[in-house]
Amino acid sequence: MKQCDLIVIGGGAAGLLAAGTAARHGAQVMLLEKNPRMARKVMITGKGRCNVTNDCTEEVFLQHVCSNSKFLFGPIHQFPPQRMMSLLEELGVPLKVERGNRVFPLSDKAVDIVDALVAFAKNAGVCFEQKQVDRLLISDQTIQGVHCDDDTVFFAPKVLIATGGKSYPLTGSTGDGYQLAQQAGHTIIPPRPSLIPVETQEEWCRECMGLSLKNVTLTLWEKGKKKPVYTELGEMLFTHFGISGPLVLTASTYLKKDLSVYHMEIDLKPALDAQQLEQRILRDFEKNQNRDFFNSLSELLPRKLIPVMVRLSSIPPTQKVHQITKGQRENLCRLIKHLPLTP
Structure with a gap:
């Protein structure tokens, strides 16, 4: 025909x-x-x-x-x-x-x-x-x-x-x-990438390549805005170049051309508020009080993420748990609730 x-x-x-x-x-x-x-x-x-x-x-x-x-x-x-x-x-x-x-x-x-x-x-x-x-x-x-x-x-x-x-x-x-x-006379607006993985500036993401995070919250912030551009609970994973997975693919649709105005945060324990998380850490520290800090996080964090979190927390890996100060503990809590990433 x-x-x-x-x-x-x-x-x-x-x-x-x-x-x-x-x-x-x-x-x-x-x-x-x-x-x-x-x-x-x-x-x-x-x-x-x-x-x-x-x-x-x-x-x-x-x-x-x-x-x-x-x-x-x-x-x-x-x-x-x-x-x-x-x-x-x-x-x-x-x-x-x-x-x-x-x-x-x-x-x-x-x-x-x-x-x-x-x-x-x-x-x-x-x-x-x-x-x-x-x-x-x-x-x-x-x-x-x-x-x-x-x-x-x-x-x-x-x-x-x-x-x-x-x-x-x-x-x-x-x-x-x-x-x-x-x-046919239509005006074409140049397309831009959407629903894609995101490259990050943080080198430590490569160390976590292959690690999949479930039940975490990813939040995207834009400079000058009081409310997040995007925040959602779900799944994501680390790659050799940055991050991917359902949360990241959706977040990428909100990114415009100038990436310098954005930053991301991962809440690794969204089911716990800051106070509840601190109580959880205190219980873990109580059980592991004579261990090195590096060896005290296995029940709290994924294995691949522990070296990264120890380094970012600025707490010496060999410091004994019973020597960790309240300030150090609070910094660890903030890091777990607001793990920063830069697209």
């Missing part, structure tokens, strides 16, 4: 849903995807499990959009998380809700989501072609269709660009959509 009502460029989740929905409403739809497989990025989301959506209200969903949430108000109102969940259940993909209202397929397999979306589009009558669109066909400021890199031409009065961004070129997200949109 070289002539149709709608051409959808891109076979990811958005393209498959858009194409299938339009076809269900009677449109003749052609979906063009340059990769041999559909939705390659969906396959790797959620560590291969595919975190589909969050089971929450529209209001709560928009509260967690870090910038320009008004832009999403219409789409989320038209297609809230519950509709996405209902659709997948109808397509034969049972779901489950995990901590933080995160929704996954019951099978923990992203491929089940991909197969369901492809079937949704195919069963609705969408035609598929493996083609790479290189330009739009526009005449008298009216869309006529698309031209592909093998000189194939498809005609349609409407074209939907669903190519994704340029976040993961290996999956096909190479930024094609920006160039196509620009051909």
